[in-house]
Amino acid sequence: PVLVVDYGAQYAQLIARRVREANVYSEIVPHTLTTEQILAKDPAAIILSGGPASVYAEGAPFVGPELFEAGVPVLGICYGFQAMAKALGGKVAQTGLREYGATDATAVLEKSGSILKGLPGVQNVWMSHGDSVQEAPEGFEVLATTGGAPVAAFANDAKRLYGVQWHPEVKHSVYGQRVLENFLFDGAGLEPDWTTGNIVEEQVERIREQVGTGRAICGLSGGVDSAVAAALVQRAIGDQLTCVFVNHGLLREGEAEQVERDFVAATGAKLHIADERERFMNALAGVTDPETKRKIIGREFIRAFEASEAAIMADAAAEGDKVKFLVQGTLYPDVVESGGGEGAANIKSHHNVGGLPEDLQFELVEPLRALFKDEVRSVGAQLGLPAEIVQRQPFPGPGLGIRIIGEVTEERLELLRKADAIARAELTAAGLDREVWQMPVVLLADVRSVGVQGDGRTYGHPIVLRPVSSEDAMTADWSRLPYELLARISNRITNEVDGVNRVVLDVTSKPPGTIEWE
Numbered sequence: 411p412v413l414v415v416d417y418g419a420q421y422a423q424l425i426a427r428r429v430r431e432a433n434v435y436s437e438i439v440p441h442t443l444t445t446e447q448i449l450a451k452d453p454a455a456i457i458l459s460g461g462p463a464s465v466y467a468e469g470a471p472f473v474g475p476e477l478f479e480a481g482v483p484v485l486g487i488c489y490g491f492q493a494m495a496k497a498l499g500g501k502v503a504q505t506g507l508r509e510y511g512a513t514d515a516t517a518v519l520e521k522s523g524s525i526l527k528g529l530p531g532v533q534n535v536w537m538s539h540g541d542s543v544q545e546a547p548e549g550f551e552v553l554a555t556t557g558g559a560p561v562a563a564f565a566n567d568a569k570r571l572y573g574v575q576w577h578p579e580v581k582h583s584v585y586g587q588r589v590l591e592n593f594l595f596d597g598a599g600l601e602p603d604w605t606t607g608n609i610v611e612e613q614v615e616r617i618r619e620q621v622g623t624g625r626a627i628c629g630l631s632g633g634v635d636s637a638v639a640a641a642l643v644q645r646a647i648g649d650q651l652t653c654v655f656v657n658h659g660l661l662r663e664g665e666a667e668q669v670e671r672d673f674v675a676a677t678g679a680k681l682h683i684a685d686e687r688e689r690f691m692n693a694l695a696g697v698t699d700p701e702t703k704r705k706i707i708g709r710e711f712i713r714a715f716e717a718s719e720a721a722i723m724a725d726a727a728a729e730g731d732k733v734k735f736l737v738q739g740t741l742y743p744d745v746v747e748s749g750g751g752e753g754a755a756n757i758k759s760h761h762n763v764g765g766l767p768e769d770l771q772f773e774l775v776e777p778l779r780a781l782f783k784d785e786v787r788s789v790g791a792q793l794g795l796p797a798e799i800v801q802r803q804p805f806p807g808p809g810l811g812i813r814i815i816g817e818v819t820e821e822r823l824e825l826l827r828k829a830d831a832i833a834r835a836e837l838t839a840a841g842l843d844r845e846v847w848q849m850p851v852v853l854l855a856d857v858r859s860v861g862v863q864g865d866g867r868t869y870g871h872p873i874v875l876r877p878v879s880s881e882d883a884m885t886a887d888w889s890r891l892p893y894e895l896l897a898r899i900s901n902r903i904t905n906e907v908d909g910v911n912r913v914v915l916d917v918t919s920k921p922p923g924t925i926e927w928e
């Protein structure tokens with residue numbers, strides 16, 4: 411793989427995605443790995459990401475010169491560029507001059523070859539730095555300069571070492587993708603062989619290898635991820651797979667019926683439906699803390715599977731079989747955000763990663779563990795799943811359980827379901843399903859405000875609309891929905907849903923807010 415070493419900013423995931431958009435497989439590793447550990451992963455190339463630190467700050471991630479002596483092509487970006495310059499004896503200075511954001515920083519190319527091959531001599535680049543490289547290390551050529559950076563890009567073609575001060579992974583850097591591709595294909599000499607067809611083939615093979623003649627079950631949540639994971643495993647092992655749909659009672663209106671209909675029609679998979687509503691309601695009674703809710707839902711999910719196992723085993727008993735594998739639609743961002751065992755910060759315990767109980771009785775099969783969402787959608791399409799499934803907006807595993815701020819009760823679920831159905835129907839009617847990444851509808855169950863309806867005073871709950879646009883849910887912006895649409899949703903919800911007398915709009919990006927409220 412191409413290893414993207416994460417120096418702690420938001421950029422590592424973006425870099426990894428851009429590399430994959432160039433059809434080259436990439437993985438993110440934390441900067442806390444030693445050079446030896448990094449090289450042990452046998453990287454085809456290494457990209458050092460940007461990061462918030464100054465190379466001079468105390469405790470700044472250290473990059474030793476050995477990394478550059480292993481013969482592996484390296485591209486340093488921003489912090490990675492400066493760390494590389496410093497390690498190899500160049501001069502990095504705190505100039506006091508800062509270039510931030512799309513400052514129209516203009517890179518003037520001193521040399522048009524190497525990783526800047528084929529690019530115009532002057533180009534807009536996205537910068538975010540305080541320090542800058544003043545002198546390139548020995549053996550390096552300066553490729554570009556900007557107003558704030560005398561050395562804005564450099565190269566040592568013989569050693570296949572490169573660096574840029576700007577962020578080529580950010581779309582504001584107009585030729586950013588070209589810079590990355592020049593590095594990958596010319597600098598590192600890689601082949602663009604990470605394609606959807608290859609992903610499917612490779613995963614099918616891996617699943618067969620892992621599962622052998624064993625039996626597997628798969629939880630369907632109704633979302634894209636579990637559906638694609640199930641379809642992949644179905645492709646690999648056919649009837650050795652039984653899909654289980656746990657109705658945890660935290661679903662949206664009509665959702666259970668839809669999963670049953672669409673998924674089975676598309677895949678012909680064996681489906682077992684488990685009505686576990688009571689189990690979840692009992693387990694969640696009295697619980698208000700978001701992380702506790704997530705952990706409980708995650709745990710009960712697995713327990714529900716274990717219960718289903720008995721039923722499925724009864725069928726399998728004739729053949730003297732046992733269900734050993736559990737398929738999960740865990741995605742790469744879930745892995746990274748949940749800590750991934752690689753030292754990243756634990757932001758939320760995603761129910762399908764961090765919430766797993768320790769006494770798990772199944773071995774996990776996670777065919778999407780290395781994939782980003784857009785890659786999962788292409789894999790789904792490749793497997794013949796219909797657009798209704800593949801293009802579906804994300805819905806979290808813990809469902810409405812994390813969209814009721816406060817205790818989850820049957821009554822509150824009922825209320826939220828109605829409000830959510832109205833909001834979704836209006837969004838669809840406005841033709842905005844594709845433009846909006848997802849629109850959580852949240853009930854502030856412990857908040858009440860005064861209203862007036864039909865001459866009477868009301869004391870009801872607010873509903874929050876949280877429409878966001880995003881590329882991968884790692885970052886997001888609030889969607890600028892048309893006022894008429896917002897007005898319609900607000901009118902309908904306050905008129906049609908008893909107990910709600912106010913609708914509010916969440917206008918927070920991520921970061922700082924996450925998409926879900928819990």
Ligand code: XMP
Nearest residue numbers: 760761762804805806807808883924925926
């Ligand atoms: P946040 O709230 O972390 O959400 O910004 C990012 C994306 O992940 C979804 N999400 C989940 N999906 N299990 C899931 O399968 C979970 O526990 C979970 N929590 C959040 C969320 O809807 C958004 O798309």
